[in-house]
Amino acid sequence: MLSAVEALAHLLKNASPVNEEETVPTQAALGRVLAKDIASQVDVPPLDNTSMDGYAVRSSEITQVGTVLRMAQRIPAGSVGQSLETGTIARIFTGAPIPQGADAVVMQEDCIVQDQNELVQINSVPNAGQWIRRRGEDLTAGKLALTAGSLLRPQQLGVAASAGYAQLPVKRKVRVAAFFTGDELSLPGEPLKPGGIYNSNRDTLLGVIRSLGCEATDYGIVPDRLEATRAALRTASANHDLIITSGGVSVGEEDHIKPAVNAEGRLDLWQIGIKPGKPLAFGAVRKQQQSDQETWFIGLPGNPVSSFVTFLLFVRPFILKLQGRSDLSSPSYLMRADFDWLKPDRRNEFLRVKINAQGGLDLFPNQSSGVLTSAAWGDGLLDCPAGQGFKKGDMVRYIPFSGLLS
Structure with missing residues (x-):
């Protein structure tokens, strides 16, 4: 199994920014990615x-x-x-x-x-x-105002406006298709099947995809059948840059993602050394109308915490690179652990934690990959290296959710 660092490096090595650009009004550019450097057209301020x-x-x-x-x-x-x-x-x-x-x-x-x-x-x-x-103390005419690859937040739009731009060149939105496998799944509002569960991954993943400024296409729940999975891959590959699936990436008899992707394209990566989220698949699916072109594929685990965590750690930076963004790394800080973790796993663990009133990190008591409330309760992830435990009071690497959801 590849380590988390190795797996992310492999994904990013393969990703290239989309080529298409468009020009939009500055007011409509919020959340988009700047396609070209822009220089100020005026001195800011124009006079003392x-x-x-x-x-x-x-x-x-x-x-x-x-x-x-x-x-x-x-x-x-x-x-x-x-x-x-x-x-x-x-x-x-x-x-x-x-x-x-x-x-x-x-x-x-x-x-x-x-x-x-x-x-x-x-x-x-x-x-x-x-x-x-003083005149020009913020910007002088001709000075670089914003760099290509910048995420256009409200403050960047303000800089662009002060520099004289009514329109901005932006990358087109990355197009992401998503579907979810599992005969046990039902959508909220439907009656549960015998032995079934509601599909939480659909709302979680589509929400994160859209929060990153992508165009998301929801292909819903796909039956646990090889041909149905292959058909969904063929359909999704047509007009998208990336296909994301949830479930079906393990090695059971009802897990059809691996053979389906191999039949419709290629699979480059399978399983990584992290917890939660060991089964992560990466490859590409052939476009049916353009056999010489491919759509990227990432298959996530079906357990809701595993799916959420692997998306944030691996899919998010992959999408950012497709968007042409320059800020690919996950923000992290050293913080104090206010609990012991004395039985580390052989895999790199990502624990759901919350900042307490004393400025330390508390642990959610149930770290099961099926307990999504741990992610809703938590403020972020504690990155615990493979085979390394820690004691209360030790400084640990903390990754806030707030820096991963934009």
């Missing part, structure tokens, strides 16, 4: 401006507290004032351009207006440059 409501002054004219000067003009945001005359100051509001001749701003709280707003007493001695935002 004030970061405070107050008075624009020549600092050399205010050498002591209590200096009184005449207010000669008023400059609201969105207007440009006149050159500041000697012995005068300008009332100025946040964001307004600094008038020529002024080199500092005194906050209004440090000033007292006298003589019907014509005279102002300055009660602090300003330093040159204070409360002034």
Whole structure:
């Protein structure tokens, strides 16, 4: 069995970003992946401006507290004032351009207006440059604003807008097909079959796929039959970049994923040394209408925690690379374990844990791969290397769910 590191490296080595790009309005680009570097079209800010409501002054004219000067003009945001005359100051509001001749701003709280707003007493001695935002201090025209491969979050959209972009070049969405095998499965709202269970993996996996900004196609539950599985693979391969299945990847008589994928394409990887999630399949399925092209295939275990964990650790970075994103690694931190783990498995374990009020990690009491409530309760995963235990108080690698679901 490959280790988790080896398996992920194998998947990422095979993944290449989709080639197609499109241009969308900046407002519609949230959650998309930037296809090209963009440089600022303007200086940001375009002029020196004030970061405070107050008075624009020549600092050399205010050498002591209590200096009184005449207010000669008023400059609201969105207007440009006149050159500041000697012995005068300008009332100025946040964001307004600094008038020529002024080199500092005194906050209004440090000033007292006298003589019907014509005279102002300055009660602090300003330093040159204070409360002034310089032209181009954020971006200069022609400077790189955002790099290709960036996930466009709200703050990236704000940068693009400030740089003058009403539209952005983005990668097209990755198209993912999903189906679920198991004659025991029923959909919520249907009566349970004798010996059956509701299909939780469908909602979990489709939810994660969509949260990553993919176009998801749900092919539902496929019967535990070899030909039905092959037919589902052929159909799903037609217009998708990736096929994801859940269940049927073990070695039982009713597990048909392995022979089906081998018949419709190829299988490169089978089983990895992690817990939960040992049975993980990776390969490709031939496109029926284009026999020289393939659709990537990843088969996940059927147990709900195994399916969820292997998706986050392996499928997520694979999809990110297909999207052309540059941030493929899972965020992780060293945190304190507030429990003992003295009987480690020979496989790399990923334990469901929660951050407690003391800043340590608590363990969900039941770590079974079938107990999905452990993932709903937890804040993330504790990465326990193969064969290595730890004691309460030891520092361990923690992977938050919050960094894996976007």
